[in-house]
Amino acid sequence: MKSSKLCMVFSRNRIIILTMLLFTWGCASMQPPGGGPEDKEAPEVIWTIPTNDSVRVSRKVDIFVAFSEKMNHETVENAVYLSPHPAGEIKFSWKKNVMKIELEDSLESNKTFVVTLGTDGKDIHANALQQAYSFAFSTGDSIDRGSINGRVIAENTRGISVWSYRLAGQANEDSLVYIKRADYITQVGAGGKFKLSYLSPGKYRVYAIADLDADYLYTPSSDYIGLPFKDITVEPAKLEATGSDFMIFQEDTAKFALQTVVPVDRSLVVVGFSKSLMTELYFETGSRFDGLKNHFRMTDSASGTDIPIRDVYLNPVKLNEIKILTVPRNIQRRHVLSVRNLFSQSGEEIVSGDMSFEGGDDSSNIKIDMEMFSPQTKDGMILANDGFGFRFSNGVHRASFEKYFQMRDSLGNQVNGLFTWAHSAQVEFQPAVLLQSRMAYTIDIIADSVMDWSGKVFGDTVIKYFVNSFKTDSLGFVSGIVKDDDSVKAGTYYITCRNLNRGMRDHTVRIDKTGVFNLNYLVPGRYSVVAFKDEDGNGIYSYGRVSPIIFSERFTSYADTVVIRPNWETSNILLRFKD
Template sequence: MKKLCFLFIINFILLSCARVGSPVGGAKDSIPPKVVGSNIDTTRVNVPRDIKELRIDFDEYITLKDINKQLIISPPLKKMTKVIPSGMANKYLLIKWEDTLQANTTYNFNFGNAIVDNNEGNPLQYYNFAFSTGEEINDLYISGEIKSLFEDKEKKSEESNLVVGLYQEKDTMDYRQKPYYITKADPDGYFELNYLSPGNYHVVAFEDVNSNSVFDSGKEKIGFLKEKVTLDQNISGLKINLYPSRKEQKYTEMKETAGGILMTFEGNPESVKVLSLNEKLKDYKVTHSPKSDSINIWFDAKKQNLGNENSENLKFSYDDGKKQDTVSVFYRYNVKNEMSISNSKGNLLPPNQDFVISSNYFIDQIQPEKWSLASDSIQQEFTAKISENNPYEIHIKSNFKEGKKYSLTVPKETVSSFYETIGKSYRFDFEVDKIENYGTFLLTINNAPAQRFWLQMLSENGNIAYSRYGKENVLTLNSLKPGKYKLRILVDNNENGIWDSADFGKLEFAEDVFVFEKPVEIRPLWEVRETWDLKKTEEKSKIPTEESTEKPMTTPQNPSKP
């Protein structure tokens, strides 16, 4: 019995030891690859101009992640021929090119976070390799911060691909070429341009969506300094705001749409003259709001026998003030394209608001005297008017009472476009919501713009929830839905009725934008009051007037080390 107990105790100890000593894996490798050498000596000066490759050796196997997007070479090399590793891991990185290097020039290879170890993917963060074809390596730098005042909620910050570049000041500068120096900003918008030579430069920042290191006008956000920067000492603390860029005015396409043809442009044309060049199409109407990209051509396809049986090639001439041309479209009448109206804003009407119905056709005439508005079977007085700002909407005003239900009846043929009318009657049932479900916002603006401006409240998804255009410096917004909002002011500096974006080619800034420093939270039955001093907001975003010699947040790597 004692022997059995002894064997049991021994087995228990052995099993316990086995469990304690079972392999669970070592600590996860978190050390990035280490540079151990390169084909360019450690001084990295007087490098021959005819050298055609850069080789960097590491202490472990590496791979390259998004090297085409991450690697930025300043000044740029035009003819790259090979980058290794490509696919399989390697213990060295090799870049080959055909260009002959410039004399007395410092070259900087900024790898971003492209170099990672093969096992765990640890990046060698923001690695730079610099060398010079002259006697010394230029060590001037510019640092600062990029901020987008028009956020795109669909894009993650790490995917925004913001870059900053310097163009050398010359008599003629081609902004369609890559900047002479270029770098990427980090996800927080901070940037550094290192190893810069003295000189005069133009500073530009843009959202490099297609990773070609060239600003694409009309497609990418842009920010720049209007005046040149004289670089003779380090500069830090630059603040550059990004804005949507202005599109070049041009025709894009024509297509069949409900009631006729839609012609689209880019670049917000002030006015467009359109003429039909078709024998069959003589009776038509053209509608275009100034600075709009859409032009509608309305006609009665049935009456004029256009595209009823087969597609018909319709030709038009246009004059947009910059170009005159002839365009055409194959048109086929779609029997489903009938005029209709709808309650697009829902059946719960906020208090003290108009009831709005919208149409898929341009609304030319209405006959509200034939309509009826009832509540509890009692007829209500009301007025109806086509919106001055949007001819596709009708606004109905009445003494709407909160908590009451209403029914609006619109008989057929009482809402008309030029060649069409609604072919059936509509009934819209809706209820006026209670005031207790909404809040009020009172805003006092100090140092308000002299010109008219848009005050906008943006919801958390970035959409414009409320907007008001005018010059008042004390504003009251009622019946606001509870939630957190971002407050923004767009100034109509030239008072042309639209907010004009930036034009880098002409060095024209976007019109003024102010963003309130904190979110505004609207609560039910609360009256929120805020005072906004635009002068203080402007001062916070100003670019430093004096060059600073303070060090950047991350120091450029010592070129004397491999």
């Protein structure tokens, strides 16, 4: 049975006396019940000393927290955050359901302190607190009332905390998260929601942290982090700051660099980098396409003669790898590959780099592979508006692939469409019209007529793919509106319906400006709807960088789970980007 909350009507002095008696004498031991139904009820905090909003509290105060049931001491102690963190050691002791917190040193004067009990705290039945619980007291005459709230978006938010640093123009502001415990800490609760309360007016930098080594410092090699899209100012006239949402990632601190140059044969060279390259720049489908050939030069190391480069393209399955096709080289001679002004997916640049190499097989017999990588189908089922993506292990003659590609329905009707090449080793075929409902389709590729750059064919047979379209009225639709409080920064918007059923595909649409969006032909199920503003134009969400700080791109999410039903449009989805 939960402890009675009637004790809250006692005067403060009587509560203190009651607590002292608990710690001095103790009571009969409270043991978990020996039988009956399993306890699955979340524990609660029923009273605290000092009480919430207490002022003029002694700087040598002891802190007490009473719970509704017997707690797992270690989990609770590890989930206690006192902000700002006091100097000296913090000691814990227990009597029954009451935890005592003793401070080695005196608290600062005229300061608001916040005690937060995080959601990692559990009772003896392993039931966790549903939400982080905070209470505040002051050693001065008043309580600070500022707050910052938001959400952390992750598959599992258990154990993720939110750290806030008060900024005061320090030279090392970007490095504080590495070297200093945060001024304010809380843990996320149900649905990834959090609230940092009782903040004094000022400017703050807030992070979401999975502090896996539990040292209250950010360690890139082990911890996960979420960066803000800007610093937050708590103003006296507007004490509540909203919209601080985070996506968690593990930061890659390796330097973007040229790593390997491997000659495969007389014409093909494979070049490896430490990080993936920016696809929006180096895919021909990107809005800022910049041909890779512009960034490479190959020379004979002895004579300095240029080796003409015929084609350069990303390895479609290893985006940190580039393949370079040249005119036939003398494999007995040493060559130099030079790279200039190349960008990684995260925006880092190789200004210049050179590497020498020699060798290669005089007659390469490497097998040429091909795969259909999209759409991601379950049991070969496709949607009416699907396109079909193909990847090749070597660059191909585009005209030969397009000529010997055929798609037909089960009645023998040919499906016409448009080929869009990301580069010589990746293409998408988009049918010109919507596919018919409940129709079987066959894709034929005459392999002995499709050649790579060296003249090799893909095989001596016809490669076939079989797919079937969904019944159109068995699918659903989503529509809504994107609004943006920031009308200054440019960028396109990507809206994604994430299928919450494992193994099922997501659906994404891009719009160039705020307004209406539509996602059509969705398989029935449960979805979350998220969106981000692509301010750097690389086509993917940019998480940012800790130091020197690069803020993340802004994103937003629809608060509720969206249920897609057959032949039904779920409308009025509002996605608002807050400033």
